[in-house]
Amino acid sequence: MSRNRKTIIPIGPYHPLQEEPEYFELEVEGEKVLDIDIHIGYNHRAIEKIGERMTWDQVIFLVERICGICSTSHPIANCNAQEDLAGVEIPERAKYIRSIVGELERIHSHLLWAGLAGHFIGYNTLWMWIWKYREPVLELFELVTGNRNHYAMLKPGGVRRDIKEEDIPYFLKVLDEVERKVDMITKAALDDPVLAARLKGVGILTKEDAIKYCAVGPTARGSGVAIDVRKDDPYAAYDLVEWNVITQKEGDVFAKTVVRLLECLESVKIIRQCLEKLKKVKGDIAVKIKEMPPGEGKGHHEAPRGETFHYVRSDGSNTPVRLKVRAPTYVNLPTCKATVPGESVADAALILASIDPCYCCTERMMRVVDKKSGKVLMDGSDLIRLSQEKTRKLLGSYFEREDRYKC
């Protein structure tokens, strides 16, 4: 009696949990996953093709729209590439501001993931707690850049907006609070028997596999591969401040969680040093790039999920001939082929989420219609008005909000 007991379990094309267009085919026997097949390409937006028709300045806005979570990492990588092409050195003040925006983004992105990871394993208390502490970070963004996501802070040659001196005390106060809470969560997570039982030893990515699959970011650092573009090929202000690369050698989901949480604390350290330097370093925040010479440029940035790589080629005109974008998930996703087989179906969903695949959470409410009368109560323009009122309120009253984030 030999029967083929293999079953295919499809997840996707619209992932029910992670809400993104990807499709996994799990080949299972009983509870055990034997093989996985990854299909992507359901939401290809032809950014590279569109980029060939845009001017160098417009490209920055275009690449910012690639992702809603790490929306500043693509502009930083692209600016690095364009500045490499033009041979431009940006002013020191702009370097610090770039690092501050980049690190704030890392904190909010890692906290977002940690919350979601809690939600995925049914630990909703962790999810709600962490997202509560993520909110002040988004409000810092709103204060500094005017927006919660899509900050439009960067331009080739520097940054668009300055960080005001009078904002720094409030900035530091929120950072203290965030650091205290992340520290608390990290300690709680490390000691938590529930988390340890659920995450330890699950989905182990060995160091050899991480190198073989060319994994980047926390996925690689969780497996003991100490690579970080900020340290290896410093740009912005990362070589002007003190910080450490966090690595763990276990390679399981727990190690990736620990790497992300500890990196938040390193980011706080970087931002604090940058803010101190901002008080002393005055001057321009951007230099003008007069023209793009023909040639090539490469730039990368350590986004929250790993290295983002941009390649540009110019023929001397005002538009790029070629724009190549390599997002970190593109190389991290195939590692699932090494980590998922052999695990149970319940763990597979968690392992697939552990590389922190990137999706956009910027959708807020669109339109509210009264069901009975069919009357539109609120639409996009109201939303913009509400959002602007909130920013104004935030700018006006931040000194009065002493107790807002105490719990």
Added chain:
Amino acid sequence: MTKREKDIIIQIKESLKEKIISWEERTANRHYFTIKKGDIVAVARYLFEKGKARFITASGIDTPRGIEILYHFSFDHHGGKVVTVKTLVPKDKCEIESITPYITGAVFIEREIQDLLGVRFLNHPDPRPLLAAESWPKDWYPLRCDFRDTQFTDNTKQEK
């Protein structure tokens, strides 16, 4: 550290002396060199296995001389040098040896270039289309210069 940094570039230049056609050093951390199409597997294997480089990605560009494929490698522990290997694939015989059997990280990008630029990768372990839908016409390559996006709308109009 500085001695080691210098070493890696000199090492590559010495070891691959016969294969390198031209070398361009734009800045201390950004290098480009050109090789023949047939040497790509040997060069990629040397950089990845001996040089301990990390394969970042590949990119293809449609140029008047043919399709240029660039393989970007990063030497993370040698000051973050990014070395790009360039090679040219003629359009009339649009195929090149795949590096995926040796560098697993190249599995997606080679399939992507196959879809978007129509370069066939020989001996690729999994050569299915990555991005293109099943209904996508066989000889339409969006990143080629002669591709017009109106092609697609014209076709759907005709169908209607």
